[in-house]
Amino acid sequence: MTPAWARKSTLVLLIAVFALAVFGATTQTWITVTLDANQVGQAAGDQNTLPVQGSKAATAVTALAVVALAGGLAASIAGKFARWVITALIMLASVGIIAAAATVLADPLGAAQGSIAAATGVTGGNAEVAVTVFPVLAVVAGALLALAALLIIPAGRHWKSRTKYDAATSGGPAGSTAAATGPVDEIDSWDRLSRGDDPT
Numbered sequence: 001m002t003p004a005w006a007r008k009s010t011l012v013l014l015i016a017v018f019a020l021a022v023f024g025a026t027t028q029t030w031i032t033v034t035l036d037a038n039q040v041g042q043a044a045g046d047q048n049t050l051p052v053q054g055s056k057a058a059t060a061v062t063a064l065a066v067v068a069l070a071g072g073l074a075a076s077i078a079g080k081f082a083r084w085v086i087t088a089l090i091m092l093a094s095v096g097i098i099a100a101a102a103t104v105l106a107d108p109l110g111a112a113q114g115s116i117a118a119a120t121g122v123t124g125g126n127a128e129v130a131v132t133v134f135p136v137l138a139v140v141a142g143a144l145l146a147l148a149a150l151l152i153i154p155a156g157r158h159w160k161s162r163t164k165y166d167a168a169t170s171g172g173p174a175g176s177t178a179a180a181t182g183p184v185d186e187i188d189s190w191d192r193l194s195r196g197d198d199p200t
Helices: 008-026 037-044 059-075 080-106 108-120 134-150 152-156 172-181 186-194
Strands: 029-035 049-053 127-131
Touching: 008 059, 008 134, 008 152, 029 108, 029 134, 049 108, 059 080, 059 134, 080 108, 080 134, 080 152, 108 127, 134 152
Parallel strands: none
Antiparallel strands: 029 049, 029 127
């Protein structure tokens, strides 16, 4: 019996949930910037507070979350070798997510410079920044995503893959006998030849 943690549906769902959690975090405000009144200028009026979304503070995170989500879905139909490749891709995406979010936490002002320049037309200015909880949530979700990816290989041993010949062979000797005694056309002959049988 397949353990609960190794079920394909459970593991794919976990990867999808963590990837979507990362993606959702990037749509929220990661940094709140309080601009210098002199830097804002007359064009911006009284708007001296600038919210910076995660998709702008760490642009790579959104794309990496999509890669991880696609990898999780692909793992459900992949073969043994492909699952190793998919695991590696999800792991790399997870590491990238964690690194990008951690960079924002370490240097929020640097991460906000692009948005500040777009709002004020001035680069390299000073401003007060406050970091929200969403970069931390992205780091946590990225770490859980990596752990879920590591489960793909051991869980994959419990996943059964079916081929186009399974239905024909699942019936045992009776099914084989029926196939042999039934009418044989050219396509059946080629199929049996490919399996090493002599239809003549």
